[in-house]
Amino acid sequence: MPESTEFRTPLPEGLITVLFTDIVDSSRLKNSMEGDTAARRDAKFRSQIKEPHDKIILDCIKESRGHKVKSTGDGYLFTFTDAEEAVLCALKIQNVFRVNAVNTPLGPLQIRIGLHTGIASPTDDDYVASAVDKAAQIQSQATPGEVFVSHETCALVERLKGVEIEEAGVFDLKGLDSQKLYRVSRSGDAQSANLSTSRSPVVSEIQNPYEFALTANTKTFKGRELEIQELLESIATGTHTAVFGLQRMGKTSLIEEGLRKELESRSELNNSVFVVKIDMQRLGGAQVMYRDFVYAIIEGLVEKISSLGLGRNVQNLRRTHDIFNPGQYQRGDRTEFFSVFAKLLSGLSDATHRRTVLFIDEFSEVRKVIERNKSALHNNPSRTSKLLPHDMYIDVPFIHHLSSLLKDPQLKKQITFIVTVRPFISEYDEREGLQLLKLMKPITLYHLDEKAAKRLITEPLSGQVTYDRGTVDYLYWLTAGHPYLLQFMLKLIIDKIIREGRSRVTSQDIKAVEERMVTEGPAFDAPFAVLISDYSVDEVTHPKESLLGKGLLALIAYLGRDQEEAWVLSHEIFDTLERYKIPIGKTSSLLSQLTRTKIVEEASVEGTLKYRLSIPLLRQRFLRQNLYLKYFR
Numbered sequence: 001m002p003e004s005t006e007f008r009t010p011l012p013e014g015l016i017t018v019l020f021t022d023i024v025d026s027s028r029l030k031n032s033m034e035g036d037t038a039a040r041r042d043a044k045f046r047s048q049i050k051e052p053h054d055k056i057i058l059d060c061i062k063e064s065r066g067h068k069v070k071s072t073g074d075g076y077l078f079t080f081t082d083a084e085e086a087v088l089c090a091l092k093i094q095n096v097f098r099v100n101a102v103n104t105p106l107g108p109l110q111i112r113i114g115l116h117t118g119i120a121s122p123t124d125d126d127y128v129a130s131a132v133d134k135a136a137q138i139q140s141q142a143t144p145g146e147v148f149v150s151h152e153t154c155a156l157v158e159r160l161k162g163v164e165i166e167e168a169g170v171f172d173l174k175g176l177d178s179q180k181l182y183r184v185s186r187s188g189d190a191q192s193a194n195l196s197t198s199r200s201p202v203v204s205e206i207q208n209p210y211e212f213a214l215t216a217n218t219k220t221f222k223g224r225e226l227e228i229q230e231l232l233e234s235i236a237t238g239t240h241t242a243v244f245g246l247q248r249m250g251k252t253s254l255i256e257e258g259l260r261k262e263l264e265s266r267s268e269l270n271n272s273v274f275v276v277k278i279d280m281q282r283l284g285g286a287q288v289m290y291r292d293f294v295y296a297i298i299e300g301l302v303e304k305i306s307s308l309g310l311g312r313n314v315q316n317l318r319r320t321h322d323i324f325n326p327g328q329y330q331r332g333d334r335t336e337f338f339s340v341f342a343k344l345l346s347g348l349s350d351a352t353h354r355r356t357v358l359f360i361d362e363f364s365e366v367r368k369v370i371e372r373n374k375s376a377l378h379n380n381p382s383r384t385s386k387l388l389p390h391d392m393y394i395d396v397p398f399i400h401h402l403s404s405l406l407k408d409p410q411l412k413k414q415i416t417f418i419v420t421v422r423p424f425i426s427e428y429d430e431r432e433g434l435q436l437l438k439l440m441k442p443i444t445l446y447h448l449d450e451k452a453a454k455r456l457i458t459e460p461l462s463g464q465v466t467y468d469r470g471t472v473d474y475l476y477w478l479t480a481g482h483p484y485l486l487q488f489m490l491k492l493i494i495d496k497i498i499r500e501g502r503s504r505v506t507s508q509d510i511k512a513v514e515e516r517m518v519t520e521g522p523a524f525d526a527p528f529a530v531l532i533s534d535y536s537v538d539e540v541t542h543p544k545e546s547l548l549g550k551g552l553l554a555l556i557a558y559l560g561r562d563q564e565e566a567w568v569l570s571h572e573i574f575d576t577l578e579r580y581k582i583p584i585g586k587t588s589s590l591l592s593q594l595t596r597t598k599i600v601e602e603a604s605v606e607g608t609l610k611y612r613l614s615i616p617l618l619r620q621r622f623l624r625q626n627l628y629l630k631y632f633r
């Protein structure tokens with residue numbers, strides 16, 4: 001996967017494809033929300049419609065190589081270097097809105113999307129370019145729920161497989177001549193009229209519930225019973241908790257779907273807590289300051305409190321600006337800043353009359369924030385000396401203060417932190433002496449167990465789709481129960497079934513998808529990159545180390561190619577790497593990192609250790625793509 005978690009990467013320039021989205025009928029929608037004041041209605045709109053809307057769009061973008069330029073209020077502006085990718089991303093967004101509808105008082109939420117390809121260069125963080133204006137115009141002409149593109153974009157995506165293009169008509173675009181615009185759709189879409197007639201009515205009604213770009217939905221979330229129990233216990237006892245898991249292992253899903261569903265079914269507990277989510281990935285800006293972090297938390301709390309109509313005096317309590325007001329400070333140091341922050345947190349939590357659960361997603365992003373801030377300070381060392389804490393860049397001392405806050409006995413009674421983190425963060429914590437994670441109860445996620453994995457295959461479409469004998473077992477074996485990989489394959493398989501108007505999955509269907517995933521090069525690089533990244537902090541920070549880790553995976557796949565169940569004896573691995581002058585110590589520490597995150601399986605036979613890649617599909621891809629040769633020459 002491309003490093004889509006980067007806060008800011010440079011915006012593309014030259015020939016770019018511009019994608020605009022916008023919510024249909026947004027003013028009417030805001031007015032239709034429940035609430036006796038405009039502020040309340042807006043707050044409801046934000047929490048019930050805008051937030052899920054943002055999540056769908058940003059998650060889809062995250063899966064592509066699109067760049068977020070800005071939010072336009074009710075929509076977004078993104079740019080892409082690749083027109084095909086932009087169009088596929090737009091279609092995916094619309095599909096997700098169809099499948100996982102965001103319900104509103106006016107019916108399922110709909111958005112318009114428009115794209116145009118032209119020359120543009122960014123200035124600062126935005127574009128001032130006619131190509132961008134034109135894309136905005138096209139967007140405003142698009143039919144709700146559809147994707148419209150200009151002639152220029154159309155020409156670049158004509159040959160895209162699985163996509164249909166038709167003329168939408170001639171439109172007058174403000175300030176431009178009248179233009180022919182085109183409607184693009186997936187050829188498998190139930191919406192594309194000319195196809196749907198040829199299908200049996202039952203099959204065409206099947207909606208594909210699988211969506212690997214998003215967190216699991218009510219239909220697809222399975223398993224994790226123990227982890228949910230642990231989380232409930234954390235909440236009940238006020239224990240700060242860190243949920244560990246590699247990228248796409250199901251951390252966010254566990255909290256947003258698993259825990260949410262469980263809480264909803266226990267009204268007593270549910271009425272005594274108050275869950276607020278902050279996404280660290282969304283903390284914007286080139287450098288993240290103390291105030292950005294604090295703002296995000298306070299604003300998250302205030303918004304949630306007002307959308308629930310709780311706490312009348314919240315507005316007074318808010319006074320976020322006060323803690324950033326120089327007059328507030330007597331000493332002007334971090335301790336003072338944090339004590340004001342603690343008071344605010346505690347006041348807001350009191351206002352809810354419940355205990356607050358503060359869910360911070362992707363907390364391991366602090367590593368990136370701290371590192372980037374470190375290098376900014378390196379270039380301008382005098383920066384800190386003249387600043388009040390709120391303008392300081394987030395650094396290790398910030399985390400130390402946060403730790404003290406977590407330990408505060410008074411605050412502990414009011415607020416429970418649940419963070420999701422990737423495994424490398426514990427090494428980082430140790431190396432930098434953050435002293436944060438040892439204050440938290442760890443819960444670690446691995447692949448779904450066999451029962452949950454099989455339920456993910458059979459339950460979401462039970463009664464609509466059946467599986468031939470052996471196919472469920474085979475799919476489970478191939479993916480080893482990895483939730484993302486399962487959703488990825490199931491998405492492709494079910495799309496195919498729907499397209500072909502069938503309701504039975506045969507082993508041929510699975511083999512066909514399997515074959516594509518192991519043989520097609522760049523097309524499937526992204527999902528596999530997800531599986532093999534982030535296992536250690538060295539892997540994350542040093543490109544060379546990352547090559548070594550991936551090389552080791554390729555080597556294990558290669559050495560196991562003719563072995564019984566692909567097992568490789570440890571000495572074979574060590575011997576090979578020694579020939580490439582990799583010290584034994586390094587090899588064994590790498591191996592232990594890989595086994596700890598269970599990308600690699602370890603077993604012992606008669607006193608010697610043996611290893612293999614834990615996901616057969618990944619093993620096959622390493623072999624078929626000849627990746628061994630890429631790393632070892």
Ligand SMILES: Nc1ncnc2c1ncn2[C@@H]1O[C@H](COP(=O)(O)OP(=O)(O)O)[C@@H](O)[C@H]1O
Pocket residue numbers: 211212213214215216217220221222223224245246247248249250251252253254456483484485487
């Ligand atoms: N318990 C689960 N049941 C079914 N699918 C899951 C489950 N957990 C995760 N998934 C799927 O795996 C993928 C990654 O999940 P996500 O929660 O985004 O992971 P993370 O937050 O760890 O990156 C998504 O496609 C999601 O739908």
Ligand SMILES: [Mg+2]
Pocket residue numbers: 251252253361362
């Ligand atoms: Mg997540």
